[in-house]
Amino acid sequence: MGTHAVEQAAAAEQTGAGAAARPDSATRTGLLIIGASQSGVQLAVSLRALGFGEHITLLGDEDHRPYQRPALSKEFLQGTVESESLIFRSNDYWTEHNVALVKGEYIVRIDKDADGSGVAHSSSGKEFPFKRLALTVGARARKLEIDGGDLDGVLYLRNADDALALKARVGDATDVVVIGGGFIGLEAASSLHKMGKNVTVLEFGPRLVGRAVGEETAEYFLRAHRSRGLDIRLGTSARRFLAGDGPVDGRGAVSGVELQDGIVLPAQIVLVGIGVIPNTQLAEDLGLTVDNGIVVDRFALASDGTTVAIGDCANMPNPVPGSTPGERIRLESVNNAIEHAKVAAYSLTGHREEYAGIPWFWSNQADLKLQIAGLCNGYDQTVLRRDEERGKFSVLYYRQGRIIAADCVNAPLDFMAVRNALAKGQNIPAEAAADPATPLKTITTDR
Ligand SMILES: Cc1cc2nc3c(=O)[nH]c(=O)nc-3n(C[C@H](O)[C@H](O)[C@H](O)COP(=O)(O)OP(=O)(O)OC[C@H]3O[C@@H](n4cnc5c(N)ncnc54)[C@H](O)[C@@H]3O)c2cc1C
Known part of the structure; x- marks a missing residue:
């Protein structure tokens, strides 16, 4: 060259x-x-x-x-x-x-x-x-414009500088409030909990992760996170951030979060993750x-x-x-x-090639490894595959009898099978998919 x-x-x-x-x-x-x-x-x-x-x-x-x-x-x-x-x-x-x-x-x-x-x-x-x-x-990062939003310790997480700022404060913090129960909020909350912090997640909506996943997956994550020690509060938002004693670098440092109902949660770090x-x-x-x-x-x-x-x-x-x-x-x-x-x-380079493959996504939250294949918008049926013993959980999404997406938690084989089927234009019939003991790749059918 x-x-x-x-x-x-x-x-x-x-x-x-x-x-x-x-x-x-x-x-x-x-x-x-x-x-x-x-x-x-x-x-x-x-x-x-x-x-x-x-x-x-x-x-x-x-x-x-x-x-x-x-x-x-x-x-x-x-x-x-x-x-x-x-x-x-x-x-x-x-x-x-x-x-x-x-x-x-x-x-x-x-x-x-x-x-x-x-x-x-x-x-x-x-x-x-x-x-x-x-x-x-x-x-x-979308900013949360409420009183106290510019206090020291009210943080966002979009880039390396944000992550460095967060890491620099973690050592001195005992209590963290994460605002937003989306992927980034839940990932960071899980990490901070693992690092020994008391973590509360506030989610304004009625369930976690908005519309990116269906109800069954949102419910699964809610229960799984709560059982692992996260304090998750749905339908709740912050009214204002409270300042502690004295200014830090010319600004006050955050000491707590006042909720809409007047309850005050202590917080030396507030991490806002309300989308981009x-x-x-x-x-x-x-x-x-x-x-x-x-x-x-x-x-x-x-x-x-x-x-x-x-x-x-x-x-x-x-x-x-x-x-x-x-x-x-x-x-x-x-x-x-x-x-x-x-x-x-x-x-x-003068060619005309369209998007290849099927959109997919992953999110690791504590020991929960979520993989999503396809896009679930417009689904009219779901099939749940649950293997409590092995900690596996998958939701398959269907539209008019055809598979369109899957959320798979600690179930990489389900994820691969769905992703491959979607890429090849194949189906995984809903009736046969319900048994978690049946490998999905063995029941994949051509159109
Ligand atoms: C904390 C975090 C965790 C994530 N985890 C996952 C995950 O587990 N799985 C997954 O699939 N995705 C994840 N993502 C999402 C993924 O990282 C993004 O989808 C991806 O980075 C998008 O890449 P991009 O290049 O389009 O945009 P960006 O990564 O946003 O990069 C855009 C760049 O352009 C720069 N820029 C903007 N305007 C200007 C300008 N006017 N002049 C000069 N520079 C400019 C920005 O500063 C930035 O550096 C995560 C994202 C974050 C923040």
């Missing part, structure tokens, strides 16, 4: 791999990827695998080398993995593959021409000229269509026909075979970031 000396030097400097000159602003990178995380990294890697010969700039606002987020609420928080193991690729990889990795630059404005080329401007005043643009800007908001400002400013994310077609192209947008920030046609025509979806998962990046890489 040919490399451009100036850009190589720039990549080396930006990644810290060596000292050299800054990129010449007259040098137009072949592709500017804004957002250096799961989907941006995968896009660069997939493009090189497809033989994309142009220079790539992978730019992000974080000061860290691109890293994997899932461990932030699990192993990294618990201190069972080193931060180095979360890094996607070495500096040498980027240099060898002619990718300039730019850290710590936040893009505030983009000027773009009809042919897809343009210049991105960062908050520090730098310019990044490009031939093509990819938006992999992800999503940010896709980062769409740049796309809106560019005049791209935005609707719960940057609207893209089946080939990951935004409404201007040249910019690609993928991962957590993108709203795409539902890729599941057999889904309602015209249905759109925005997914927040590692698997989606990877598969969507592959679609975009094909687009950028």
